[in-house]
Amino acid sequence: MDPALTTLLKTERGLWQGRSQYYTRKTLSTGFNALDRKLPAGGWSIGTLTELLVEQNGIGELSLLLPALATVTAGKQWGAFINPPYTPYAPALACAGVDLDYLLIVNTNNCADTFWSSEQLLRNGSFHAVVSWINASRGKQYTKQLRRLQLAAEQSNALAVIYQHERYSTQHSPAALRIKLQPATNSKACFEQKMDGLMLDVIKVRGGTETRLFIPAPAFDKPQGIEWPVVR
Amino acid sequence: MQTRKQERWAAVLLPELALERFERFKNQKQFEETPPANYSTCSDAQNIIAQATGSHSSNSLLSTTCKQEPLAVVQHTGNKRLIVNCNEIAHDIGVRSGLTLNNAYAICPSLLTIDYDETKQRQHIESLCLWATNYSSRVAPVMPDTILIEIGASLLLFGGIDRLIQKIQGDLNDQGITAAIGIAPTPEAALLLSQVYYQSGINPGYADTKDQIACLLSDIPVSALPLDEFTRKGLRQSGIKQCRQLFDLPATALSRRFGPACSELIYKLLGRIPSHYPEFQLPETFCRGIDLPLEAPDTSVLQFPINRLMHALCGYLRATESGIRTFDISLLHDKKSATRVTIRFIEANNNHQHLLRVATEKLATLTLQAPVTALQLKAVEVGPVGQSNMQLFDQNTNRSETVEQAIDVLGARIGHEQLYKPKLAQDHRPEHAWDTTRQPNPVDKTTHTRPLWLLPKPQAAPASIVIKSQAERIEYGWWDSNDVRRDYYIAQDADGRWLWVFKERRSQQVTNNESEKFMIHGLFA
Structure with missing residues (x-):
């Protein structure tokens, strides 16, 4: 950095470096080294809202959170899923290392309840990971609710994540970190190299820049249990 | 003396x-x-x-x-x-x-x-x-x-x-x-x-x-x-x-x-001679009412009278060294039968703030058929106070609320049946290998790859899926009516979604078109 700038930063009280405040936040490793390196906080940052944009379920979107969730529940802290699109399958969660005794699942009836429940759990203080699936149509009320959620997340010490449909990626959001998730097959380069996995587009991050990274899919082609003579 | x-x-x-x-x-x-x-x-x-x-x-x-x-x-x-x-x-x-x-x-x-x-x-x-x-x-x-x-x-x-x-x-x-x-x-x-x-x-x-x-x-x-x-x-x-x-x-x-x-x-x-005032005797059960001065058209105005009843209830609970598990609030109407609301708590507790909050949430979900003229609060189930609600030592600390309190509040608004913990069940059939619970889980893990989302009912898979794994046969439950004999695969569809699909394996006699198709049972999220 320019020495003149450094002296200015030191002498002027009204000047500070924009990024520095995000490094001091508490973080939780994502469990993916590549992703940890790309995020300015060095992992999921605690006490901010993270928005994950997904076009459709089943591309590995929840696996992205599981290492962090496993860390949270292993420390006897509670996690919660609010309004999951399908039944979270207990054997798979257990296999990923999530302690099911510390995971609360909340099925809500409507979007207002989803927002409300998420906010309640964030404000509760006993929940250290709150993951919500939001399927609302955008509107004035919606932006307000999202803002409320962001404020609740800021006052909490929880990992606050919301899943949203990918079509909202172009619209404004108060979330501190927004990542667009899509299967790698959608990208031409990956398709040609036959790379399976998840393509992450970081479209907004406080204290950082937009970036793109690839997380390979787990090896599914290992033998599944006892091999049977199978006719395909 | x-x-x-x-x-x-x-x-x-x-x-x-x-x-x-x-x-x-x-x-x-x-x-x-x-x-x-x-x-x-x-x-x-x-x-x-x-x-x-x-x-x-x-x-x-x-x-x-x-x-x-x-x-x-x-x-x-x-x-x-x-x-x-x-x-x-x-x-x-x-x-x-x-x-x-x-x-x-x-x-x-x-x-x-x-x-x-x-x-x-x-x-x-x-x-x-x-x-x-x-x-x-x-x-x-x-x-x-x-x-x-x-x-x-x-x-x-x-x-x-x-x-x-x-x-x-x-x-x-x-x-x-x-x-x-x-x-x-x-x-x-x-x-x-x-x-x-x-x-x-x-x-x-x-x-x-x-x-x-x-x-x-x-x-x-x-x-x-x-x-x-x-x-x-x-x-x-x-x-x-x-x-x-x-x-x-x-x-x-x-x-x-x-x-x-x-x-x-x-x-x-x-104080040279003792004086005597008849002391208040605690009733066996708690049941108290309040008449409203004006008819209440909706439940939001009921918070204040409810608060008064809660103060009395909490006093009663503290004095009897107990916590409340269930209570009924009756909303009395003019010329109509009363609306009764039952409020349950996961743990017996006597925390005034918490009781009031849960009651308020519960009442807020109510649509009144007629204006309310009076209120009644009746303790139904009283028990020893749960561990997490003991207030002896943390009276003045600004501690965060407990998980049980959060569940009470959420349950009051969206229904307790909507909240659960996932649980592993001792069954190899995928649809029976999970359950909902409020109790601690047994520690037992499957080592096979399982999808994170399970569909409530298997759906027919499109023809364009690509099988990405070897088969895993699940054969179980022949002793009851839900016999399962399937080969499970991990597949990917044209959109890049990871699917957990299966093919029914039946004995030769019952072969039909259904069993030849791949069915989607889960999504790898």
């Missing part, structure tokens, strides 16, 4: 009680403006109700009408109807207690009046006695408007006299009740001090020991003592104006002149 020496009585005088029973809507408004910690909850619930019923202004309308109308309590004594008490607006116009009703109407034609109802007053005092058992096991109601609380034994627990009084005052404020509190080692002196406090508006101070009583009471006029008219007149004519002069007189002379009552009172005041 050791315990006798340490007795400290707090006389809580509630002079405006009859009036405040009807003015609670005024306080409701106050309550909204200075909300407690659960601000978001209340306002959310109220907003939603207001939106649903389209009656956003009804609440504030109620509060403002009650606030601005002159209001007075009228007591029938023989043929006369006298004003006993009035609110500030009536007082400003010129209505005073002691006026006859006709005179009051002449001064203020628009005066609203309430008849003084002794049984209602007694019920309210009893409710407050229940609340007061929070602070002491010895509570005595003194009709018409005072509660005596023996606080000497509670001082250590509540951290000294100032904090205790602060707490009592705070609770009463929360219920919208004004009080004057007098404290002395004898009940009589405490009662007298509370009266003096109320009449003069100046706190005469608290007496710590019996020796201080005489000193503290010395400047109080004799007219404040609860003596009969004959004695008062006699004392006045003898030139005895202050208690100091009265205390200096020999007791025998007083007895000879005015009868034994006068000297007995002085002895009781100074």
